Amino acid sequence: MNYSCSTDTIKQYLQTIPIFKECSNDVLSSFSQHACIKPLKKGQVIFLSDEPATHLYVVLSGWISLFRETEDGEQAIIDILTTDALFGDTALFDQQIYSYSAEASDECKVIAIPLSVFKKEIETNHAFTLSFLSSISAARKKQDMELEHRILQTAPQRIGCFLLKLHANKKDDKTVITLPYDKTLIAARLGMKPETFSRALGKLKKEVDGMVVKGSTIELNELKDLATYSCRACSSISPCKT
Amino acid sequence: MNYSCSTDTIKQYLQTIPIFKECSNDVLSSFSQHACIKPLKKGQVIFLSDEPATHLYVVLSGWISLFRETEDGEQAIIDILTTDALFGDTALFDQQIYSYSAEASDECKVIAIPLSVFKKEIETNHAFTLSFLSSISAARKKQDMELEHRILQTAPQRIGCFLLKLHANKKDDKTVITLPYDKTLIAARLGMKPETFSRALGKLKKEVDGMVVKGSTIELNELKDLATYSCRACSSISPCKT
DNA sequence: CGGACAATTGAGAGACTTCAACAGTCGTGG
DNA sequence: CCACGACTGTTGAAGTCTCTCAATTGTCCG
Numbered sequence: 001m002n003y004s005c006s007t008d009t010i011k012q013y014l015q016t017i018p019i020f021k022e023c024s025n026d027v028l029s030s031f032s033q034h035a036c037i038k039p040l041k042k043g044q045v046i047f048l049s050d051e052p053a054t055h056l057y058v059v060l061s062g063w064i065s066l067f068r069e070t071e072d073g074e075q076a077i078i079d080i081l082t083t084d085a086l087f088g089d090t091a092l093f094d095q096q097i098y099s100y101s102a103e104a105s106d107e108c109k110v111i112a113i114p115l116s117v118f119k120k121e122i123e124t125n126h127a128f129t130l131s132f133l134s135s136i137s138a139a140r141k142k143q144d145m146e147l148e149h150r151i152l153q154t155a156p157q158r159i160g161c162f163l164l165k166l167h168a169n170k171k172d173d174k175t176v177i178t179l180p181y182d183k184t185l186i187a188a189r190l191g192m193k194p195e196t197f198s199r200a201l202g203k204l205k206k207e208v209d210g211m212v213v214k215g216s217t218i219e220l221n222e223l224k225d226l227a228t229y230s231c232r233a234c235s236s237i238s239p240c241k242t
Numbered sequence: 243m244n245y246s247c248s249t250d251t252i253k254q255y256l257q258t259i260p261i262f263k264e265c266s267n268d269v270l271s272s273f274s275q276h277a278c279i280k281p282l283k284k285g286q287v288i289f290l291s292d293e294p295a296t297h298l299y300v301v302l303s304g305w306i307s308l309f310r311e312t313e314d315g316e317q318a319i320i321d322i323l324t325t326d327a328l329f330g331d332t333a334l335f336d337q338q339i340y341s342y343s344a345e346a347s348d349e350c351k352v353i354a355i356p357l358s359v360f361k362k363e364i365e366t367n368h369a370f371t372l373s374f375l376s377s378i379s380a381a382r383k384k385q386d387m388e389l390e391h392r393i394l395q396t397a398p399q400r401i402g403c404f405l406l407k408l409h410a411n412k413k414d415d416k417t418v419i420t421l422p423y424d425k426t427l428i429a430a431r432l433g434m435k436p437e438t439f440s441r442a443l444g445k446l447k448k449e450v451d452g453m454v455v456k457g458s459t460i461e462l463n464e465l466k467d468l469a470t471y472s473c474r475a476c477s478s479i480s481p482c483k484t
Numbered sequence: 485c486g487g488a489c490a491a492t493t494g495a496g497a498g499a500c501t502t503c504a505a506c507a508g509t510c511g512t513g514g
Numbered sequence: 515c516c517a518c519g520a521c522t523g524t525t526g527a528a529g530t531c532t533c534t535c536a537a538t539t540g541t542c543c544g
Contacts, residue, residue, distance in 0.1 A: 504527090
């Protein structure tokens with residue numbers, strides 16, 4: 001990969017991303033001219049919650065975690081995003097303030113687009129607004145399911161659901177799943193402590209026939225068995241797609 | 243109040259609702275002509291999850307609960323809405339299917355607007371799309387906070403936070419808060435069992451100086467005391483506004 | 485007044501967390 | 515090349531929070 005910030009490189013990247021797909025050449029050029037590619041090291045903070053917002057970001061590679069911190073010093077992970085995902089866009093409305101913090105949990109590459117440029121496009125380009133709206137709407141549904149899962153699913157079920165989603169996003173159809181980041185981080189992502197994750201994964205292994213865990217790879221016999229166990233406590237038509 | 247479905251009545255109502263506020267007279271007329279006011283009895287179902295969507299709705303009065311049901315027969319309450327809130331709008335994108343069920347938990351009145359009419363407006367009227375986008379964006383942030391609360395707050399804190407939000411939406415500034423609906427329903431809304439709610443409210447009463455509970459009214463000495471206790475485990479700059 | 489339902493209370497079980505100890509892995513520096 | 519330390523991950527025991535089940539009280543309405 002290439003670390004350049006050249007307009008052409010960015011344009012090429014943007015074209016592959018769903019939300020920008022329907023943009024005309026002019027629009028893409030406009031974004032590309034003002035955007036730049038930012039390589040990030042593990043642990044690097046991109047912005048902090050309640051900070052005045054300047055850019056929104058698109059993930060090119062790696063994993064970005066969105067989180068908030070409380071007065072107590074507790075951390076709540078809101079989401080962990082990878083390629084094609086947009087973040088920082090919540091600052092577009094209201095007071096142009098980020099509503100969460102963002103940090104690279106990996107070696108990452110992101111495209112930074114000035115909020116003002118994006119906002120101008122939203123204000124003047126109706127087609128683009130519609131595709132943005134559609135993506136926001138999808139994100140909202142995803143969040144909705146997230147909330148439901150926290151209420152209804154047990155820790156082992158939540159892990160199962162997480163694995164199913166990982167599998168759904170894979171290119172191949174093998175029943176071997178590789179965990180994308182630290183177990184500690186997955187635990188936080190699923191709203192549980194590392195110890196609970198470890199024990200819950202153990203329980204899941206017992207409950208699901210033919211499931212084998214070796215470090216960060218998980219082998220399954222039948223995906224269906226995992227879905228039967230995990231999706232029992234979920235309202236969506238299983239298996240869950242979000 | 244008046245149960246008529248006349249265009250003028252609906253237009254009058256719509257004009258008072260933030261998302262429609264910036265609509266031109268023509269747009270309002272277009273909505274009003276196709277919309278109708280629907281009175282609802284307590285317990286009446288408006289639509290079910292996964293059903294093909296026909297209308298979206300605006301709450302005029304009463305409380306509408308949005309929920310989903312799992313294979314197990316468990317129910318997850320997603321939100322409980324009142325005056326000015328929009329629902330059913332998640333069906334605008336994707337497959338025009340409702341992503342949750344909606345039921346009146348009260349005597350309610352709602353305005354039903356055909357999805358097709360709303361969608362057409364979204365597709366052709368840029369100013370309207372922007373104001374819709376802004377409202378969706380706000381809803382998303384609210385949901386975000388909801389998720390955080392479920393992870394970080396204990397049951398008594400969640401109740402405290404709920405009370406603070408009730409107070410923030412009140413017209414007057416009295417420190418007497420009236421619960422808007424059944425305690426059982428509030429419990430479900432906050433993701434806990436009625437028994438837990440009862441005990442948690444008892445605990446909250448003990449923890450917060452000067453708090454008195456009499457049936458469905460709650461008296462407070464200082465709002466600040468409640469916020470200090472509840473917002474400790476929350477990331478937002480207290481008190482929470484969502 | 486009685487029935488239906490909301491709300492409370494108690495006891496015990498279950499899920500998750502906390503604290504603490506320990507095993508495994510990886511990279512660094514001697 | 516090995517030893518050390520830092521870090522991730524696992525395991526045990528005890529504690530906390532919430533849920534479940536069951537019994538009881540309170541309240542509203544016919």
